[in-house]
Amino acid sequence: xxxxxxxxxxxxxxxxxxxxxxxxxxxxxxxxxxxxxxxxxxxxxxxxxxxxxxxxxxxxxxxxxxxxxxxxxxxxxxxxxxxxxxxxxxxxxxxxxxxxxxxxxxxxxxxxxxxxxxxxxxxxxxxxxxxxxxxxxxxxxxxxxxxxxxxxxxxxxxxxxxxxxxxxxxxxxxxxxxxxxxxxxxxxxxxxxxxxxxxxxxxxxxxxxxxxxxxxxxxxxxxxxxxxxxxxxxxxxxxxxxxxxxxxxxxxxxxxxxxxxxxxxxxxxxxxxxxxxxxxxxxxxxxxxxxxxxxxxxxxxxxxxxxxxxxxxxxxxxxxxxxxxxxxxxxxxxxxxxxxxxxxxxxxxxxxxxxxxxxxxxxxxxxxxxxxxxxxxxxxxxxxxxxxxxxxxxxxxxx
Amino acid sequence: xxxxxxxxxxxxxxxxxxxxxxxxxxxxxxxxxxxxxxxxxxxxxxxxxxxxxxxxxxxxxxxxxxxxxxxxxxxxxxxxxxxxxxxxxxxxxxxxxxxxxxxxxxxxxxxxxxxxxxxxxxxxxxxxxxxxxxxxxxxxxxxxxxxxxxxxxxxxxxxxxxxxxxxxxxxxxxxxxxxxxxxxxxxxxxxxxxxxxxxxxxxxxxxxxxxxxxxxxxxxxxxxxxxxxxxxxxxxxxxxxxxxxxxxxxxxxxxxxxxxxxxxxxxxxxxxxxxxxxxxxxxxxxxxxxxxxxxxxxxxxxxxxxxxxxxxxxxxxxxxxxxxxxxxxxxxxxxxxxxxxxxxxxxxxxxxxxxxxxxxxxxxxxxxxxxxxxxxxxxxxxxxxxxxxxxxxxxxxxx
Numbered sequence: 001x002x003x004x005x006x007x008x009x010x011x012x013x014x015x016x017x018x019x020x021x022x023x024x025x026x027x028x029x030x031x032x033x034x035x036x037x038x039x040x041x042x043x044x045x046x047x048x049x050x051x052x053x054x055x056x057x058x059x060x061x062x063x064x065x066x067x068x069x070x071x072x073x074x075x076x077x078x079x080x081x082x083x084x085x086x087x088x089x090x091x092x093x094x095x096x097x098x099x100x101x102x103x104x105x106x107x108x109x110x111x112x113x114x115x116x117x118x119x120x121x122x123x124x125x126x127x128x129x130x131x132x133x134x135x136x137x138x139x140x141x142x143x144x145x146x147x148x149x150x151x152x153x154x155x156x157x158x159x160x161x162x163x164x165x166x167x168x169x170x171x172x173x174x175x176x177x178x179x180x181x182x183x184x185x186x187x188x189x190x191x192x193x194x195x196x197x198x199x200x201x202x203x204x205x206x207x208x209x210x211x212x213x214x215x216x217x218x219x220x221x222x223x224x225x226x227x228x229x230x231x232x233x234x235x236x237x238x239x240x241x242x243x244x245x246x247x248x249x250x251x252x253x254x255x256x257x258x259x260x261x262x263x264x265x266x267x268x269x270x271x272x273x274x275x276x277x278x279x280x281x282x283x284x285x286x287x288x289x290x291x292x293x294x295x296x297x298x299x300x301x302x303x304x305x306x307x308x309x310x311x312x313x314x315x316x317x318x319x320x321x322x323x324x325x326x327x328x329x330x331x332x333x334x335x336x337x338x339x340x341x342x343x344x345x346x347x348x349x350x351x352x353x354x355x356x357x358x359x360x361x362x363x364x365x366x367x368x369x370x371x372x373x374x375x376x377x378x379x380x381x382x383x384x385x386x387x388x389x390x391x392x393x394x395x396x397x398x399x
Numbered sequence: 400x401x402x403x404x405x406x407x408x409x410x411x412x413x414x415x416x417x418x419x420x421x422x423x424x425x426x427x428x429x430x431x432x433x434x435x436x437x438x439x440x441x442x443x444x445x446x447x448x449x450x451x452x453x454x455x456x457x458x459x460x461x462x463x464x465x466x467x468x469x470x471x472x473x474x475x476x477x478x479x480x481x482x483x484x485x486x487x488x489x490x491x492x493x494x495x496x497x498x499x500x501x502x503x504x505x506x507x508x509x510x511x512x513x514x515x516x517x518x519x520x521x522x523x524x525x526x527x528x529x530x531x532x533x534x535x536x537x538x539x540x541x542x543x544x545x546x547x548x549x550x551x552x553x554x555x556x557x558x559x560x561x562x563x564x565x566x567x568x569x570x571x572x573x574x575x576x577x578x579x580x581x582x583x584x585x586x587x588x589x590x591x592x593x594x595x596x597x598x599x600x601x602x603x604x605x606x607x608x609x610x611x612x613x614x615x616x617x618x619x620x621x622x623x624x625x626x627x628x629x630x631x632x633x634x635x636x637x638x639x640x641x642x643x644x645x646x647x648x649x650x651x652x653x654x655x656x657x658x659x660x661x662x663x664x665x666x667x668x669x670x671x672x673x674x675x676x677x678x679x680x681x682x683x684x685x686x687x688x689x690x691x692x693x694x695x696x697x698x699x700x701x702x703x704x705x706x707x708x709x710x711x712x713x714x715x716x717x718x719x720x721x722x723x724x725x726x727x728x729x730x731x732x733x734x735x736x737x738x739x740x741x742x743x744x745x746x747x748x749x750x751x752x753x754x755x756x757x758x759x760x761x762x763x764x765x766x767x768x769x770x771x772x773x774x775x776x777x778x779x780x781x782x783x784x785x786x787x788x789x790x791x792x793x794x795x796x797x798x
Contacts, residue, residue: 027755031450035757060796061400062781063788064407067797081403085797340755343795345788367757368773376775 001079002238004397005385011240014326014391017277017287018075021313022068022252023295025335025348025367029303036294036303036338037349038366040310044317045330045365049351052328054362055375056347057383059334065345068295069093071333072255076288077239077384078232085258086170086227091160095152096250098257099229104168104197106223108151108159109176110135110212113220117183122176123157124218132159135218142207147200161223163200169193169228172201176222184222197226234260235286239388244280246273247290256288270312274319281323289320295343298336306338327387328353330365347377354390400478401637403796404784410639413725413790416676416686417474420712421467421651422694424734424747424766428702435693435702435737436748437765439709443716444729444764448750451727453761454774455746456782458733464744467694468492470732471654475687476638476783477631484657485569485626490559494551495649497656498628503567503596505622507550507558508575509534509611512619516582521575522556523617531558534617541606546599560622562599568592568627571600575621583621596625633659634685638787643679645672646689655687669711673718680722688719694742697735705737726786727752729764746776753789 026036059066059074060081069090070080085093088105099105110132112121127135132153139151147165154160171194175184187201188194201223208221235241237260245256245263253263262284264276273289280287291313297306320328331350334343349370351362360374371377388394425435458465458473459480468489469479484492487504498504509531511520526534531552538550546564553559570593574583586600587593600622611618634640636659644655644662652662661683663675672688679686690712696705719727730749733742748769750761759773770776787793 027757032758061403061784062777063784063786063793064403065788065793065795067795070797080797090797337755344755345793346755346757368759371757371759371773371775372771377777 002233005394006238008395008397009238009240009388010393010395012391012393013285014393015281015285015287016327016387016391017289017320017325017329018387019289019313019320019328019330020072020075020291021294021310021330021332022290022292023298023334023336023343024310024332025337025344025346026298026306027337027339027346029339035367036298036306037310038364038368040307040314042310042314042365044314045351046363048317048321048328048330048353049362049365049369051359052351052353052362053357053375054349054351054360054370054373056367056371056377057331057350057380058347058377059380063345065343066334067343068251068333069255071380072252073259074380075331075333075383076235076259077381078259079381083230083232085230087225088160088170088227089229091154091158091225092162093254094251095154095160096254097150097152097160097162099162100164101229102168103162103164104170104172104226104228105160105162106201106226108161109222110157110159110218111220111222112217119177119180119182119184119220119222121217122178122180122222127157127218129153129155131218132157135212135215138211139208141211142204144200144203144207149204161204163197168197170197170226172198172226174224174226175205176224184220187223201226229258232258236260239384239393241286242284243286243288244284245288245290246276247288248273249290249292252290252292261288270316274316277320278323294332295336298338299341301338301341303338326354326391329383329387331383347371348380350383352383352386352390356390401632404793405637407794407796408637408639408787409792409794411790411792412684413792414680414684414686415726415786415790416688416719416724416728417786418688418712418719418727418729419471419474419690420693420709420729420731421689421691422697422733422735422742423709423731424736424743424745425697425705426736426738426745428738434766435697435705436709437763437767439706439713441709441713441764443713444750445762447716447720447727447729447752448761448764448768450758451750451752451761452756452759452774453748453750453769453772455766455770455776456730456749456779457746457776458779462744464742465733466742467650467732468654470779471651472658473779474730474732474782475634475658476780477658478780482629482631484629486624487559487569487626488628490553490557490624491561492653493650494553494559495653496549496551496559496561498561499563500628501567502561502563503569503571503625503627504559504561505600505625507560508621509556509558509617510619510621511616518579518581518583518619518621520616521577521579521621526556526617528552528554530617531556534611534614537610538607540610541603543599543602543606548603560603562596567596569596569625571597571625573623573625574604575623583619586622600625628657631657635659638783638792640685641683642685642687643683644687644689645675646687647672648689648691651689651691660687669715673715676719677722693731694735697737698740700737700740702737725753725790728782728786730782746770747779749782751782751785751789755789
């Protein structure tokens with residue numbers, strides 16, 4: 001499909017806005033009740049839905065709960081199962097580390113070993129994040145010729161190490177056996193191109209053990225999930241778009257960079273996102289605008305607070321519409337029902353507004369209303385095709 | 400998808416019930432009329448539908464009429480096109496023959512040959528089943544060293560032969576040319592691993608002709624569709640489920656065994672199924688409950704009798720709900736419209752009841768009501784993913 005799209009895409013100056021309310025999909029608090037989105041007072045989204053084509057989308061597959069990265073990849077038009085993101089990359093993206101192509105990242109645990117070198121605790125007594133940060137500071141002393149090493153705290157005993165240099169590869173095995181009572185393994189290449197990285201990782205581990213040796217219980221480290229950035233074709237290459245990401249949280253700027261988006265750093269809130277959207281309106285033709293807190297409140301299990309976050313987004317819809325985008329999509333990357341306090345596999349409501357559409361009289365922006373919309377249930381990664389089409393960016397296929 | 404599911408599945412003790420009304424999907428008797436399911440008085444299913452997510456499912460593909468085996472495979476979560484079941488296995492399963500892995504089954508016709516050995520009638524004058532059974536008795540005399548041979552009557556001139564022994568394979572050609580006026584072919588191996596079986600089959604045919612030679616018009620046999628059990632991963636392996644099948648008819652116990660289900664033998668009717676369901680509630684976490692007669696009455700072309708069978712199932716719904724299953728699916732394996740007196744390719748209505756769902760106000764359990772349900776038309780084999788998801792048995796994909 002990417003090949004087909006690439007061949008059919010026309011560049012023009014029409015503008016697409018993808019507004020993502022993270023985790024917007026929800027569930028009723030009681031059987032027969034309303035979801036968060038159905039409960040929220042959203043006059044502007046309701047009016048927009050009535051003037052739009054509506055439906056539900058499924059990011060990964062039926063019943064599969066998406067993580068944030070695959071959920072967003074799908075919204076950007078990438079079948080997430082074709083672009084798995086390795087654990088090291090997930091960890092690096094999770095803390096907003098700006099990985100570059102050919103960088104190799106690995107998840108690191110601070111751990112405890114006994115006098116024989118056997119691991120006794122894979123989590124070093126679950127040290128707090130502050131302690132982890134101190135240890136990462138100590139590891140700044142590590143010096144390996146020809147490679148730049150970054151060790152960053154993630155959470156509790158979890159850290160991430162990123163190697164940057166020439167000729168690196170993620171074809172390297174874990175040192176973490178995921179067992180206690182045994183020594184960590186040496187990192188080994190699983191293909192010739194991994195040999196240099198395996199050697200460097202071995203040296204990294206050696207120096208780390210040296211620096212930690214008197215710091216029991218955190219006198220060891222375990223590495224797993226060596227990963228490069230996935231080789232994802234950029235939105236520029238695929239769709240001839242010039243995309244901009246506006247996101248408060250680093251993870252979402254990270255996943256945006258993966259697909260080649262330009263990113264504005266230091267945005268604090270939705271109002272700033274709207275300001276940057278307006279100011280950059282003439283410089284780009286695709287705008288990803290991300291609102292995080294619908295998901296956060298869902299994860300907290302706070303139904304009412306999630307409702308309020310949806311209402312906050314409703315209150316800025318007029319600012320986006322004032323710019324007169326050629327295509328406006330409003331949706332989420334997955335569902336985060338407050339009653340579940342977690343992401344879920346439920347389909348996600350969307351609306352797509354453009355000039356040449358068949359608006360479907362969906363009279364409110366909600367899960368069950370959108371499920372009766374013109375699109376029914378579709379896969380998330382095809383939304384971009386609809387947007388490109390409605391922005392007259394796809395040529396006819398065949399004669 | 401199976402690989403992905405396998406990686407993401409969590410075992411827990413939540414319970415899923417799949418209640419199948421065989422061939423439940425139907426058609427109106429007259430244009431504009433109601434289907435069997437829409438006609439049936441089903442207060443309990445209607446109430447359940449209102450509290451459920453509803454939709455239609457498509458077992459094989461649009462417009463493709465499913466046989467019973469692929470229809471059920473799809474309900475159990477197996478894309479039926481990936482797991483073709485050979486003709487010999489279908490015949491063996493159809494009579495409830497307990498095939499084991501590496502057994503090889505073939506469909507057999509009793510036929511008529513002339514003095515030159517040319518086949519004159521591929522169906523031996525369509526002899527009745529009783530005659531077929533007598534002939535199968537005679538063939539018990541067949542003795543081939545190193546292999547156990549079973550010949551069983553199916554219906555009319557149709558029988559099935561099953562070879563059991565070491566080193567067998569279904570890589571063997573048909574003896575049946577599907578023409579008259581020519582001799583049957585010798586069975587031949589299509590791959591080295593089929594050589595032993597081809598040799599045994601040739602010996603079987605030789606002894607059969609010997610035993611039948613004076614019994615004109617049934618003085619010949621024709622073999623086709625040599626088949627082993629398909630290599631289907633079990634529901635235990637794939638989904639970490641511990642499944643139980645409750646079915647009156649042997650075919651359905653057969654297809655349940657194919658996917659690793661435990662099976663209770665000797666069940667006589669729906670009430671006994673309910674009794675066994677209740678008694679075994681604590682021992683399993685997936686229950687397949689099968690009601691055959693909706694299909695039988697559809698095949699008979701008896702609209703009213705099919706309606707009554709649906710109402711019989713409605714009358715036991717309270718027994719299932721009393722057990723408080725975490726997920727309850729009610730559906731069919733395919734449509735068997737009485738007006739067609741046969742299976743058909745029409746989508747099949749379903750309802751899915753669980754705690755964390757978006758019940759869709761479907762106010763009666765019927766084809767057109769379900770088609771307006773939250774799921775629209777989906778593929779049958781994804782239903783299990785939804786059930787597993789709603790039973791909290793699938794981890795998040797990606798970070």
